[in-house]
Amino acid sequence: MGIIERRAREKEQLRQQILVAARELFVNEGYENVSMRKIANKIEYSPTTIYLYFKDKADLLDSVCKETLLNLLNTLEQLKKDNSDPVETLRKSGRAYVEFGLKYPQDYKLTFVTRPQFQKGLGLDEGSVGEKVFDYLRAMVSECIQQKKLRLADVETTGQVMWSAVHGITLLLIDFPDFPWTEKDKLIDTVIHTTIKGLKA
Amino acid sequence: MGIIERRAREKEQLRQQILVAARELFVNEGYENVSMRKIANKIEYSPTTIYLYFKDKADLLDSVCKETLLNLLNTLEQLKKDNSDPVETLRKSGRAYVEFGLKYPQDYKLTFVTRPQFQKGLGLDEGSVGEKVFDYLRAMVSECIQQKKLRLADVETTGQVMWSAVHGITLLLIDFPDFPWTEKDKLIDTVIHTTIKGLKA
DNA sequence: GTTGTATACTTAACAGTGTAAAGTTAAAAT
DNA sequence: ATTTTAACTTTACACTGTTAAGTATACAAC
Numbered sequence: 001m002g003i004i005e006r007r008a009r010e011k012e013q014l015r016q017q018i019l020v021a022a023r024e025l026f027v028n029e030g031y032e033n034v035s036m037r038k039i040a041n042k043i044e045y046s047p048t049t050i051y052l053y054f055k056d057k058a059d060l061l062d063s064v065c066k067e068t069l070l071n072l073l074n075t076l077e078q079l080k081k082d083n084s085d086p087v088e089t090l091r092k093s094g095r096a097y098v099e100f101g102l103k104y105p106q107d108y109k110l111t112f113v114t115r116p117q118f119q120k121g122l123g124l125d126e127g128s129v130g131e132k133v134f135d136y137l138r139a140m141v142s143e144c145i146q147q148k149k150l151r152l153a154d155v156e157t158t159g160q161v162m163w164s165a166v167h168g169i170t171l172l173l174i175d176f177p178d179f180p181w182t183e184k185d186k187l188i189d190t191v192i193h194t195t196i197k198g199l200k201a
Numbered sequence: 202m203g204i205i206e207r208r209a210r211e212k213e214q215l216r217q218q219i220l221v222a223a224r225e226l227f228v229n230e231g232y233e234n235v236s237m238r239k240i241a242n243k244i245e246y247s248p249t250t251i252y253l254y255f256k257d258k259a260d261l262l263d264s265v266c267k268e269t270l271l272n273l274l275n276t277l278e279q280l281k282k283d284n285s286d287p288v289e290t291l292r293k294s295g296r297a298y299v300e301f302g303l304k305y306p307q308d309y310k311l312t313f314v315t316r317p318q319f320q321k322g323l324g325l326d327e328g329s330v331g332e333k334v335f336d337y338l339r340a341m342v343s344e345c346i347q348q349k350k351l352r353l354a355d356v357e358t359t360g361q362v363m364w365s366a367v368h369g370i371t372l373l374l375i376d377f378p379d380f381p382w383t384e385k386d387k388l389i390d391t392v393i394h395t396t397i398k399g400l401k402a
Numbered sequence: 403g404t405t406g407t408a409t410a411c412t413t414a415a416c417a418g419t420g421t422a423a424a425g426t427t428a429a430a431a432t
Numbered sequence: 433a434t435t436t437t438a439a440c441t442t443t444a445c446a447c448t449g450t451t452a453a454g455t456a457t458a459c460a461a462c
Contacts, residue, residue: 036419036421048422049441052439116377117376124377124379124380157388160370160373160382165365168367172364172368175314190358195366195396197398199395236448238449249413252449253411
């Protein structure tokens, strides 16, 4: 049944088209300022067609964010391979996390700030991509602790402290671009370095 | 001219009424889900009356946030008085900052996340309340550094690292209430303790 | 005490929003 | 050749922020 498959493929293509258009608009103009009609215009379909592929605007946001998380996960997992000192890998990962956020600031905010506002509680459920990202962090921290490189024995707490630090600096740099930050790169390094130093045994 | 004064007082009262109604709605239903008409209904005036007191919806948000920052500043400055160990004061202030955010989560998000999205760049300008909050942090850090209790000599960087940490944990706890956080209170303490430990000489 | 004017507020309107329901068209199945 | 199904569109509704024009009341001047 090649026809059915072709049709399914075409459906999936349109779905992707919608996602691409939505992401581009969300990122460039902000979720609030993007209307379903704008997205529809961009893909040259009627506005309601989108509703055949996504439940509503929040669901569209949700799907865009899932992709972002997948990107982040891929970016991070690149680092795991060069398995030198686990603490060094942790540092590198923190750095990569912040850089990811600053490279795609609107995607980052969409995923870690806007989405939780609209899809309450969701996004870090069991089996989700979001959870996989945190699993990655957990695994890294776990290795550091096994080698007794860190002070706390508690993987969860340690991971959450790390996440706080990188999330915090990422959002501040995104949201207050005009604040008189000390040199950005140095500041990011200092945040990560300070946190890891504080966690060290 | 008592009449003029009375009229000015009445005007100011309505302004305050609008602010109170707006804050309550923003906090309970989220900025996006509050319409000017809803606010108007609450105060029993026509929607357009609000525009006689505030430029637009963003300006209303702006004013609400300024109040929040003033509250935060007051909360923090309470702590300055008991001037024991400056590092201890820094720790307490961090704790108070996070607690403030968790006590008024929607106010916090409105001020530190929503507002920068709508009032680009504004909010931490010279002479603003926002700057005063950071000035407070600067002063505290400065004292720690003068007593050589902290590693870095750079007040700015040190302050910004502190801010990252508390901002990060505050937002994570607000935005992902269903995440399996380790015990909240302990986690907050650990974040602050870790950061300060990392900053120590 | 009447008239003019400024102040405070409201009504009406516009262009836009998310989205549900009904309608259309064209291809596939019988 | 007819029916069914899928994909998409049109229409419509109730709502949004905001502007412009209109109204009514309180004050000032004569």
